Amino acid sequence: MTIPVRTRIAPSPTGSPHVGTAYMALFNYAYAKKNKGDMVLRIEDTDQKRSSIDSENAIMNSLKWLGIEWDEGPDKTGKFGPYRQSERKEIHARHVQILLDNGFAYPCFCSSQRLKELRTSQIANKETPRYDGHCLNLTKEEISQKIEAGEKYVIRLKIPTEGKCCFTDKLRGKVEIDWKQIDHQVLQKSDGFPTYHLANVVDDHLMNISHVIRGEEWISSTPKHILLYQYFGWEPPSYTHLPLLRNPDKSKLSKRKNPTGINYFREAGFLPEAMINYLGMMGYTLPDQREIFSIDEFTQTFDIHRMSLGGPIFDLSKLKWLNGRYLREKLSEKEVVARIIEWKINSKFIQKIIPHALQRIENFSDFIPLTGFLFEENPTFSHSQLIGKINPDEAIKLIKICEWELEKIQEWNRNNIFFIFQSLAEKEDYKIKSILPLFFQVISGNSVSLPLFDAIEILGPDLTRLRLRKALEYLSSQGSSLSKKDLKSLEKEYRSKYGNRVD
């Protein structure tokens, strides 16, 4: 008897959809389909502070755009719902109680302040930072006393004090990690929500997930998951840890260094099938080594053992080449026309621009030169125009702060964008009017263009971010750049004036 294959993707709806999510989704999808199984989409929104429904929708839309489909999810009810973790809170709480009743977990009343100090001192003493078990031996009386007194608490996982955890990774073989390395993981936060670790295990089990295929960032917390399965008396799934997509400097792919938003590629005019094709060749080659393949061809021939384990660098040049081949070879001219229209040459998009362009054009031929930057992946600018009257070091500083501030915008609209620039001018002691020419150039490559805030709104966060970064790169190529040290001190200054950066 073979159990049905069920895989899952479990994105967290915090921020804009990431290519890493699509990458993992593709392999989970292929594995499930190749084995005539199902893939589940589960929304991991246990972080109430950061999760949003907008982000959830954006993630689902971008995956659909790429052609990745799931068999069950928040929008596609199946037998194992609900598929949004926030709606499974009771289930999780019940399971936490089971662990508590069996002595596998315990309440912890330590303040975040104490935890922070503990961590700092452990690091100072060159120890592995982990919970010291302070609340491990509270008596039942002490516990109920504290709870009655209204003290906030979390539930922690009890970890064996001796021995090691062994598990098998489908690709990497046997992995052994000492229990001493594993922290007493928080399973339930003081707001009553479970953490990833608890919710993930409980939901995977209850949703009959047979194969967990996820990023290698999870390897070191797998022992916690295995332990939970043991405590509950459940059979753990098969684990496969895939390599992580990397920046050109080989660090884990991050939006701070690269375009990583699926929407970036969509807005920059890439084809979803080329994207999928490219993602499918990261860490993987088809058995016959063909380079151009559809998601169906990929899925039908998929063999997980063909994965390479070295982290592939997500580099744009091959993607562009691939995309060009799709345009020329895979689509008819008619189809290309339809795709371009669907992209941005449509009345919906033009309509957004027109109100801002109308005062500035006299005949239609003025339209393209005026608004062309909205259709470009990157505008070009010249040094003198870019800098204008501002000195280059100041320009760098303003652009950098602007980049960080823009990251904080929850709802991308004209007003919120305006507030960012207003506060930027204020805090940096400029008249807003005097810093705007710089940003006109950065965004449009031109000094004649649409109203800046509207243009930024239309351009969207992904393209905007890259333009700021490109401007910085350009300035650096012209000899003005921020050293690591400068950057660090700027970041410190930024924090004191504007608050912490967001992820």
Add this chain to the structure above:
RNA sequence: GUCCCGUUCGUCUAGCCAGGUCAGGACACCGGGUUUUCAUCCCGGCAACAGGGGUUCGAAUCCCCUACGGGACGCCA
């Protein structure tokens, strides 16, 4: 710092599991050809088994050590 994972051209990779072809392909780059320009297209070139030690007649391939890279060490996921 501790633990874990990884390492074939600049990049994506084939070959590794079942040791024995000049280590193959693609992108990028460089050169040439086709083309009124450019691009496409075609042809050619550059370029790698991280280092050291084993095992073996023979190692990119199996084993060990070192180096380097990455990840984890959150009331994030």
